Amino acid sequence: MGTEASNRLEHWRRTRNLMVVHMVIWFIFSYLVHWFATDLNAAKFMGFPLGFYFAAQGSLVVFVVQLFIFSWQQHKIDVECGMAEQE
């Protein structure tokens, strides 16, 4: 543990990095996979054409799982940098 000021800097640096990571995942499953839906449809997943699957279900599953993981990761950063709330 450093000083309060250095902890704050470290906290914001890690928070920003986490934001970037999740925005990249979000971008891939919001836009990229759907742009190539026609190509992906050649592949099958659980009986679905893959392009259809991502738009109807796959991207949604990724978003839900991603948010639970994000919530856990950000709390870990808060605790390790001494920035978490008193509970």
Added chain:
Amino acid sequence: MFGDFTSKGGFIQNLPKIYGIYTGGFVVFIGLMAIAEQMGVKEDTIGLMFVGFTLFIYALIGWLSRTMQLDAYYVAGRQVPTVFNGMATAADWMSGASFVAMAGGIYMSGHPYLAFVVGWTGGYVLVAVLMAPYLRKFGCYTVPDFIGTRYGGNVARLCAVLVLVVASFTYVTAQINATGTIASRALLIPFGVGIWIGLAGILLCSMLGGMRAVTWTQVAQYIVLIIAYLVPVIWMSNKQGFGAIPQLVYGDAVQRIAELELLHQVGVLKPAAAQAGMSALVVKHNAPADTFVANWQFVTLVACMMIGTASLPHILMRYFTTPSVRAARASVAWSLFFIFLLYFTAPALATFTKLQVLDPNLATSVIGKSLSEVNAMQWVQKWSQVGFLKVIDANGDGIVQINEFFMRADIVVLATPEIAGLPYVISGLVAAGGMAAAMSTADGLLLAIANALSHDLYYKIIDPRADVKRRLIVARVLLIVIGALGAFVASFRLTGILGAVAWAFDFAMSGLFFPLVLGIWWKRATAAGAIAGMLGGLGAGTWYLYMVYTNSMAPWWGMDHLRFGIVGAAVSLVLTVVVSLLTPAPDKATQDMVDEVRIPKGDTILGSTH
């Protein structure tokens, strides 16, 4: 008393028990209705009982949650537990459009329509990562409260109120319209009367208890709407042998439909003449974009719905009600989970219904049968009478072809129980679910508008010395006035439900997204920049909507009136950044405030009553 956090015995601790009993009671009610149906009670009576009974329960919760405390009225006392806030947000979020129109849209338009499914879920990633935890730490009552305090000055606050009112009012008229439509059909009254009865129900849920009442009715409404959506789909798919979790295994059905589309010549046969409000199936179920413009249209629609999600005040304000910053974050994840339950079911429902209609091996099939056989079907008769369906034998061969069977998209959800031959009690349940979806969203929206006007306009700008009692009376009067105005506009039925809903997202993202995000993530953002961003974005977006909607201008790269937010938000981003850089940096106090917002620990920026 419902929602009384100070009483001993712990209302919050008892929440799982209270809603458990409520859910059990609702299931018993469905059982009673099923028995009544067997005993020969008329269908109309069962529909009326479903809508009437649920309306009564919501109004009761609304009355029990009445309050005269500021923080209870504006932010439900900031004590709503994570999972329950997730359910309330899901009900707040899923409107009449999600419930009634989504599956039908996928049925009619196939893959391109799935842009709504992706867009209306992925937006929550933006809410969780960029917005909600920070706004919760801020401790504001309303979204303009954040803009007004972060940027300072009444002008910024007023601009935020303006964007909020434009976006939310567009949205709320569509919801009151949907509430009125369902109420009029279930209660057997004219649409004009249905709208005002629906509004009365909506106001009973929100007026006496503000955010606290809306929260606890929305949880109750979520339970009704999700049961109403899932039961028919699971029942129907079981009849077809798809098992208990049909959402995971309908891949084969998607492929079977592709075969049937060749058989029935979907996309080859075109309707001889258009039918107002109805359409025949001319698009393949799984035909994704294969041109640049079509791909661009898919991703821009996704972008508009997502960024709009993260800018809509009635959603953001739900996260002001959690007990902590950490809870706000977790609550977004739970919200998306509860929304996901409905959204990953909608494509399954569209697929199963299409299979029922197209597959000649199924008794329920329509296409390819003789005209007399189709006209003898009970659900075809019933929905033809109310103008939802039309069979026209254009080529006079006595057989119903794909281009001769017209329907309104809404029918996919509303008539599914009848198409699949389920008992009428399920149709009553679906009506109650649609009503819950439309009412819960209308509640959240009306409250967002009234709170912004009463807190930001009246208290912060017009009369800062008003006492608590006066503020809460003004808030309630505004709620009634705005509700009545919304019902009045809705009675003209200007646009379809979906058009108005998509516009609300575009308006919100045009004006609010970048001033909000940059207010948190960029210390250099200034009041002048934010004001330019809000007004410029809203102005540019509205201009583009007007030009494209009235055909005064060809859309840019295929971006039609549903996607005008792209133009608005781009202008908003450029203006916010450029004008901020041209004006002096915010003072040290403001920059320190932003630093405080970025960490969870410590007091909120604004006091618990302000």
